[in-house]
Amino acid sequence: MDNLDSSLKMYREVSFLENVLNRSEFRQIVKHSSTIFYGLILAALLLLFFYRNGLEEKAKAESDYFTAEKDFRTFNEIPVTEEERISEEEAFIDLKNILAVRPELHGKYDAGLTEALIIKNRPEEALSFAKGAIARTEKNGLHDYTEFAKITLAITSGDLPGALQKSLLLKQTIEKSENSSGKLYAYNLLRIVTLMEETGNPEIESARKELFDFFYGDASPDHPIATPETRTAFENLFAEGNITFKSYLDRQKN
DSSP states (O other), X not given: OHHHHHHHHHXXXXXXXHHHHHSHHHHHHHHTHHXXXXXXXXXXXXXXXXXXXXXXXXXXXXXXXXXXXXXXXXXXXXXXXXXHHHHHHHHHHHHHHHHHHOXXXXXHHHHHHHHHHHHTTOHHHHHHHHHHHHHHHHHTTOHHHHHHHHHHHHHHTTOHHHHHHHHHHHHHHHHHTTOTTSHHHXXXXXHHHHHHHHHTOTTHHHHHHHXXXXXXXXXXXXXXXXXXXXXXXXXXXXXXXXXOHHHXXXXXXX
């Protein structure tokens, strides 16, 4: 009986093994085992290739970011010697090339390049970078800042009377908002005084007094005044000079 049970058990095991071996899937695996083996090796190599490419691309991006920052600092300086002028221009060209392949960096450098190019009296080149900066500001819903930037371009283009009218309109707009004690309002007031001086506007004395009172006058319902943070920011601009910001405004007023 035991021998019979053992024989039946062995038969069932052999039959099961035969059924497995006869399955088409298993036969295909056995038949193509070498292909599958090398296919797995190829897949592993491809994964390694893409992983290494990813690392190389990341390293290249980091290198570009570092170079862009270095180029921007070089271009942002005021050159003195001919060698420095050449280095400045080379840095600017290199930075433009990086921006062409790394458009995500425009958000970081467009505004700074616009300012630097304006200072260097290169308005047409400044305009190309300013357009991008202004477009991003508009998308963010920062209307007042966008308008301030557009006025900067008008000044750069030499339209001082137009820039003055737009600055006066911006002043009214900001006063209707809750930002009439902040830096943008302060910069716009200072710009209005400067533009009035340049255009010989008869309201200049009134504008000078308003600018002084904004920073150092007494608050009133009809008269916004600067926040302590805004006043400190402007005072720091004169920290290394021979005259304080308050003295500068006082001379303007008188």
